[in-house]
Amino acid sequence: MTESPVHHESPIYRRIADRLRDQILSGALGDGDRLPGENALMNEYGIARATARQALAVLINEGLAVPKRGSGVYVRLFRPIRRHGSRRLSREQWAQGLAIWDSDTRGRSYTVDEVRILRETASEHVGRVLGAEEVWVRRRRYSVDGRPVQLAASFFPADLVEGTAVVLPDTGPGGVYARLGELGHAPVHFSEEVRARMPLPGETELLNLPAGTPVISVTRVAFAEGGVAVEVNEMTLDAASYVLQYDFDA
Amino acid sequence: MTESPVHHESPIYRRIADRLRDQILSGALGDGDRLPGENALMNEYGIARATARQALAVLINEGLAVPKRGSGVYVRLFRPIRRHGSRRLSREQWAQGLAIWDSDTRGRSYTVDEVRILRETASEHVGRVLGAEEVWVRRRRYSVDGRPVQLAASFFPADLVEGTAVVLPDTGPGGVYARLGELGHAPVHFSEEVRARMPLPGETELLNLPAGTPVISVTRVAFAEGGVAVEVNEMTLDAASYVLQYDFDA
DNA sequence: ATCATTGATTTCTCTAGAGAAGTCCCGCAC
């Protein structure tokens, strides 16, 4: 709308941040290297501590650096630790024993309103898509190589899965869908919505996310024969660990 | 690794941020509403200006609020403005005239090394996947409803597309692939990698991103018959505007 | 009515200083 941005002189903290960023992106400072700290910047540029902090804060919430209290600020290059195909997501991982779930809140029934009050991310989808008054919720946290990388919540129509834990046991991945198949509701089609956003505080702790790390949020709806939705799956993934991969034909 | 987090008392700025966040997430403060500013927080809690700023900064880089200099700090709920299926991405949009590209750097040939020096996000892919010494680059920026929402760079093997602009004219979406088809290299398979990260400074300006907005980065490789890669497409999307949608069968 | 100016309000940048809390390493006791 307005005219081209007149280039006011950048503030000091930003110029310092730019210099540091250049050093990171050019490779002069590598992953895990230590950045000049508050004191170093104060001396080098003759600035106040708050200003030095501000410069470092820029890099920190760009996700290029991580502060470690009492120690220093370190370069953190964005390097995904593992790649997952979105569909065959964990099968090989599970087979190799690399992936585990380290917490599994057993499912129980909630009314759609209860879910909404719990402020599930999926709340709107669950009611609308699943078209059920009562849903069955199953929460998990997945870890790979000891690091938590994914939170998941699955919602099933309660009338479909009466019996809960017995019907949908913890038999690893695929187990749930296999059971749904035995009940005559095998999923045959999936629709996924992928978003990126900043994590909320709870997610920051559960996924152990350093500052400046966004999360990938995937909502997957599974449909059985006839177009009936049988599951809504909300996944929150550490974006530093995950790369989603999709393959499809023209 | 270490034992469970002892719950020290949260610092003041964080408690204030938590209170404000609750008001936002509970709906007491809606999209576009004005948050209490620095002065208001100073008076209300009896804290220094820097501390009040720190509280607001938490919400700002969580992406829940946007500061407007000289005016105030406003709630910004994460509400995608438009949804795209990843494949039929823009076809309807273009037909309705809602989408445009407002900059189109005509392609020219670069060596793979040149591309690497330009530090394209896709640099590594381009050399490896395309298996070409020289590539043809095409850059675009897409806007929807006057807002820039997507940066894109396409890489083609140079020996495939000699003649550049004539061979791959700006005929809107599909045009490029149609032309590739006429040349006998119609893409029949796509593979996409989806990442989320924080934007780099250039992207912040080009996409006009408010603080705290992550970007979705999609790398799409198009394969022709026989498994030959004919295009690498690097897309950077404003995550506040985009929701990617993928549909596939079991 | 339209346009320019002024003034109050608000965020932004920066200084100076101080104590708390966590990390890291060296040296000492065992």
Next chain:
DNA sequence: GTGCGGGACTTCTCTAGAGAAATCAATGAT
């Protein structure tokens, strides 16, 4: 060698203050 203090260093939290820069509404001139 092993473990335990202690001290140096670093980031974190917070205070107090001041000028710059942008916004917004009201006021006044044309």
